[in-house]
Amino acid sequence: MALDRKLNFLIPVDTDKGELTVRSAPVSAAFFRQNFLAISKTFARLHGEGLGITTAPRIAAMMLENVERELAGTPLDEPAPPSAVMNEIRRLTTVQIPDQGLVPWAQVVTAKMLSDEDVEEVENAVVFFIVASSMYHRRDVEEMVGGAAKLWNARLEYSGTTASAPSSQTSSAAASSGATATPSAIPR
Numbered sequence: 001m002a003l004d005r006k007l008n009f010l011i012p013v014d015t016d017k018g019e020l021t022v023r024s025a026p027v028s029a030a031f032f033r034q035n036f037l038a039i040s041k042t043f044a045r046l047h048g049e050g051l052g053i054t055t056a057p058r059i060a061a062m063m064l065e066n067v068e069r070e071l072a073g074t075p076l077d078e079p080a081p082p083s084a085v086m087n088e089i090r091r092l093t094t095v096q097i098p099d100q101g102l103v104p105w106a107q108v109v110t111a112k113m114l115s116d117e118d119v120e121e122v123e124n125a126v127v128f129f130i131v132a133s134s135m136y137h138r139r140d141v142e143e144m145v146g147g148a149a150k151l152w153n154a155r156l157e158y159s160g161t162t163a164s165a166p167s168s169q170t171s172s173a174a175a176s177s178g179a180t181a182t183p184s185a186i187p188r
Helices: 029-048 056-072 082-092 104-109 116-135 137-152
Strands: 006-013 017-022 093-097 103-104 155-158
Touching: 006 116, 017 116, 029 056, 029 082, 029 116, 056 082, 056 116, 082 093, 082 104, 082 116, 093 104, 103 104
Parallel strands: none
Antiparallel strands: 006 017, 006 155, 017 093, 093 103
16 A cells, blocks of 8 residues: 555643643645635735744634634624634544543543643644645645744654544534545645
């Protein structure tokens, strides 16, 4: 079998129970095509506001929410609309927990295995990775996003078809991306 190289984002999180590793895969090319406007506007807004690799990973999920509000015409004083992009990112994210293996991100958050601050920090960093890996040319992703990852004590890692793939759970019907949970590819 040929190796199917997928670039994943791994970020360690220190907890009172030890270090956990959050692993997120990029969105599929099909998902990117369906949601390119929100993803590309988030990328453009992060860079247009001068938020470089030290700042953008701290606020990327918040920027995505603002972009999606604008696209939906939702005022800031109203609840944010459901986010297909965040739902897909959460679906593609797992946590390596000692003695438990890979656990879906949603399960970790629901069970309060991480503090609210850790959840927010991780989701912002993962959104930055997804947005950047979706927008940079494939040959440049490792260099461009890898530099930012190092600043966050995170790393990029290639995995094969049998490596730690994202959760096989599917998105909810209300916010389903329509994609299957097979390992995804960086958009071309």
